[in-house]
Amino acid sequence: MLVALEAGAKERTMAQKVLAATGQNLYRCLQCAKCGGTCSRLDDADYTPRQLVDLILNDQAGAVYRSRTVRLCAGCESCQVTCPSGLNLKKVFSYVVEEAGAAGIRADLGPVDRRFVGAAFCPKSRSKWTAERSDPR
Ligand code: SF4
Ligand code: SF4
Secondary structure (H helix, E strand, O other): OHHHHHHHOOOOOHHHHHHHHHOOOHHHOOOOOHHHHHOOOOOOOOOOHHHHHHHHHOOOHHHHHOOOHHHHOOOOOHHHHHOOOOOOHHHHHHHHHHHHHHOOOOOOOOOOOOOOOOOOOOHHHHHHHHHOOOOOO
């Protein structure tokens, strides 16, 4: 019975794993890009913080775990101060770095594949963004 339940159990999404580990519900992200505007570590980054949230919500774990941005994060929490949803990306990126380290995944220093990264939204489009996504809890 237990085996059958486990076999039928739905695999958790990356956003659900992040929520369980860090308490940060990335489904509350409005894709406004304010976090990138305040981040001082983007000179050598590959993805912006907003793009990383988008990748996590789209279950692009490989790109997230190999990202340079998560390793460059200084943990200053400026992005949380400016985030309209109060998301703490420092916690999210620390979790990603820990998971990548445990899996032996190193940063990708090559060209960045942005096929799965959507555009930032203007305020008028935010309702569409949030309506398309359900809360993982
Ligand atoms: S906590 Fe990290 S991602 Fe956020 S602004 Fe600071 S350096 Fe950038
Ligand atoms: S500032 Fe907050 S809501 Fe806006 S894109 Fe960044 S994480 Fe999402």
